[in-house]
Amino acid sequence: MIELDQIHLRYASARNRAHEVHALRGVSLHVAPGEVYGVIGRSGAGKSSLVRTINLLNRPTSGTVTVNGVELTALGPEGLRENRHHIGMIFQHFNLLSSRTVYDNVALPLELAGVSRTDIRARVAPLLELVGLGALHDRYPAQISGGQKQRVGIARALANQPKVLLSDEATSALDPETTRSILALLQQINRELGLTVVLITHQMQVIKQVAHRVAVLDAGQVVEEGETLSVFSQPAHEVTRSLLDDVTPRELPPAVLERVRALLGARGAGSPDATSLLRLVFAGHGADRPLLSDLVRRYGLDLNIVHGQVDEVQGHPFGTLAVLARGAQEQLQAAIGHLRGAGVQVQEVSHA
Secondary structure (H helix, E strand, O other): OEEEEEEEEEEEOOOOOOOEEEEEEEEEEEEOOOOEEEEEOOOOOOHHHHHHHHOOOOOOOEEEEEEOOEEHHHOOHHHHHHHHOOEEEEOOOOOOOOOOOHHHHHHHHHHHOOOOHHHHHHHHHHHHHHOOOHHHOOOOHHHOOHHHHHHHHHHHHHOOOOOEEEEEOOOOOOOHHHHHHHHHHHHHHHHHHOOEEEEEEOOHHHHHHHOOEEEEEEOOEEEEEEEHHHHHHOOOOHHHHHHHOOOOOOOOOHHHHHHHHHHHHHHOOOOOOEEEEEEEEEEHHHHHOOHHHHHHHHHOOEEEEEEEEEEEEOOEEEEEEEEEEEEOHHHHHHHHHHHHHOOOEEEEEOOO
16 A cells, blocks of 8 residues: 655755755655554654655655555646645644634545545544534633544545545543543544554554554664564564563563562572563564463462553553563473473663
8 A cells, every 4th residue: 555665865954055864764664555554652753754654745855655556756836736645644633724613624635635625524524523523613722622623633534535545643632541442543533434444653652552563673673573463572683672662561560579579588598499570572473371370280389470451552461571480490491492482582681
């Protein structure tokens, strides 16, 4: 549905026109039809530059952009205007017209396209029902909440019946509860309308909830890409691991390490057994298996869970556990090998 091939984007700095900013550096992406594709990165990574390249609000310095089989970078102004009707966009700060009602804001792109009043009414009313604002059609932006404003923005983006929906940090100005409801709405739209969604964010929680696949952007380059569960469970790049700290921190809380030291002290220093603090990452179907009880039976280990969290990524179980394992050194190493063979990531954590 969307193909970006070796996209470079350079522009003059707003502060110093003589200085050139290289915002995108050879970005190539493929987004499949009907997919929710997430792009994540820290501030300044090039995320907004990238999403605005898809509809050529930012025309790339080099490279090609193809959407729904049409190479947009090869089109003239008229052809580009026509094809932009198939690409909806929602923004971080809503961009609603304060002088127009909810209904009229959603109707605006249809009015600009010359659609008749009867057809506008037939299209806008169902959209307002879809986003849960049918009863608020005559309100003005100042009379509704931030989450409701974003719902208006989503309905407006759907007015031209696009095949692609671009979301540029659409939830970053919203509180967590409202964010979850907006993301659930985007999932519903993707599922019911079959839209391809490209979602730009700096929050891994957003990616976790809705994205089928994710690309990690850093300094204008894609440093990691893959299915969301795979990227969460096996991050390959340091930037990805850093972003995941917001969801599954790599470092254990100081209070947990203090508890570990206390447990070790209580067991005494003279034991011949080895002790390891293990951080285990479970993902997918392996998370449902009774692996810890299996270790106790197979290897005679003493296991103490000192920290953990279990969540879901795209409907698949995903979690981390910190386990204090004690037993014969040979058995302990065999148990670690057994876990890794079962698809569990195992990291031995220093508790000194």
